[in-house]
Amino acid sequence: MSTVLDEIISGVREDLATRRAAVPLAQVEELAAAAPAALDPVPGFRAAPGVAVIAEVKRRSPSKGALAPIAEPGRLAAAYAAGGASAVSVLTEQRRFGGSLADLDAVRAAVTIPVLRKDFIVDPYQVLEARAHGADLILLMASALADDDLRELHDLATGLGMTPLVEVHDAAEVERALAVTPAVVGVNARNLKTLDVDRQVVADLLPLLPPDVVAVAESGVTGPADVAEYVRAGAGAVLVGEALVTGGAPSDAVAAFIAAARDVRPHPAGAAPGVTQDKE
Numbered sequence: 001m002s003t004v005l006d007e008i009i010s011g012v013r014e015d016l017a018t019r020r021a022a023v024p025l026a027q028v029e030e031l032a033a034a035a036p037a038a039l040d041p042v043p044g045f046r047a048a049p050g051v052a053v054i055a056e057v058k059r060r061s062p063s064k065g066a067l068a069p070i071a072e073p074g075r076l077a078a079a080y081a082a083g084g085a086s087a088v089s090v091l092t093e094q095r096r097f098g099g100s101l102a103d104l105d106a107v108r109a110a111v112t113i114p115v116l117r118k119d120f121i122v123d124p125y126q127v128l129e130a131r132a133h134g135a136d137l138i139l140l141m142a143s144a145l146a147d148d149d150l151r152e153l154h155d156l157a158t159g160l161g162m163t164p165l166v167e168v169h170d171a172a173e174v175e176r177a178l179a180v181t182p183a184v185v186g187v188n189a190r191n192l193k194t195l196d197v198d199r200q201v202v203a204d205l206l207p208l209l210p211p212d213v214v215a216v217a218e219s220g221v222t223g224p225a226d227v228a229e230y231v232r233a234g235a236g237a238v239l240v241g242e243a244l245v246t247g248g249a250p251s252d253a254v255a256a257f258i259a260a261a262r263d264v265r266p267h268p269a270g271a272a273p274g275v276t277q278d279k280e
């Protein structure tokens, strides 16, 4: 049975073929080599008070459709940075998320904090493209990649000075992700095969990550209480999209997330209590 994820990836591959025909690989390699050096996001993630917020520029989602018009992605990103975000995530997938490399360019030009290219990255071309457009981090999803591809793309990105955020959604993916010794691992509360959000997945999987890995809780944050819950479960960073683009005051919202995390004591690994669950 083909899943939402399979359908998204087949669209991504078609769009990739179009871009590759317009800009050959050798040219993207040159642009990547000429781009200003990538920033290392890890020190900033570790130094963040309470929690590092990775704030996302997200126009649409497959589950909800249009979220927000976002006329100026650069302005939104600057607001995130002003609120204390540690990085900005930019969805560049076009068909389901309404993003583009132009959004990445606009954000890159607007902020000095690290920028994540969030896309369904399945080909080395996309990694080079991310660097050519100034990305410091790229998303690599364990659910979308075979072991060899995950390693190849991870090593290509780190060789270019970028930091992969390796995304997982179950214990088997955690094991596969850790095999490439990533610096940053994200547990996605959303199952991309069904689009269901289950924050308990984050609480269950975070204790499986070694302490030297930056642990990111992704998806399902509706407000400060959810951020506190993720931090209590052991998250060092949270990745938030929808709540920030639909809330109206992005700078204040980021600041409120950070404030909510400040006084939370993470539970010792394995002792995290149950967290709430909902369906999108």
Ligand SMILES: O=P(O)(O)OC[C@@H](O)[C@@H](O)c1c[nH]c2ccccc12
Pocket: 056, 058, 118, 119, 120, 167, 188, 218, 219, 220, 221, 239, 240, 241, 242, 243
């Ligand atoms: O809008 P939310 O629920 O705050 O989620 C943000 C982010 O985690 C989500 O956009 C995401 C996480 N992993 C992904 C992979 C592909 C596309 C999107 C995503």
